Amino acid sequence: MPTLKDHPTLAEFQQYVAELERERGFEDQTVMDKCLLLGEEIGELFKAVRHCEGLKVDPDSSIGEVKHELADVFIYVCAIANRYNIDLEQAFRDKEALNHQRRWISAEPADGRSSAKDLP
Numbered sequence: 001m002p003t004l005k006d007h008p009t010l011a012e013f014q015q016y017v018a019e020l021e022r023e024r025g026f027e028d029q030t031v032m033d034k035c036l037l038l039g040e041e042i043g044e045l046f047k048a049v050r051h052c053e054g055l056k057v058d059p060d061s062s063i064g065e066v067k068h069e070l071a072d073v074f075i076y077v078c079a080i081a082n083r084y085n086i087d088l089e090q091a092f093r094d095k096e097a098l099n100h101q102r103r104w105i106s107a108e109p110a111d112g113r114s115s116a117k118d119l120p
Helices: 010-024 031-052 066-083 088-099
Strands: none
Touching: 010 066, 010 088, 031 066, 066 088
């Protein structure tokens, strides 16, 4: 079984996921497979968040913990990145460099009405 050291880097997480997939026989799953599985995990994350926020959920359904569902989502993100040979740390840094060049403003409501914060 692969081991993950304390305070791993993103690259070490990605390597761990690659080893985990080999050990569990998942290395042949396609990007499409991983994307569909990621979508399922995101749904499970949303259900866990709904439960934590006090929204109605089916009491007979399985509801995971937010932290576990986030970890599952992260595993699939690493797996997808690995299939494209993407260094997630570098991708993050590159994307943030682009984001620093963007401006962030409040959007106007789609129906053209003023929002409450726009009123005097």
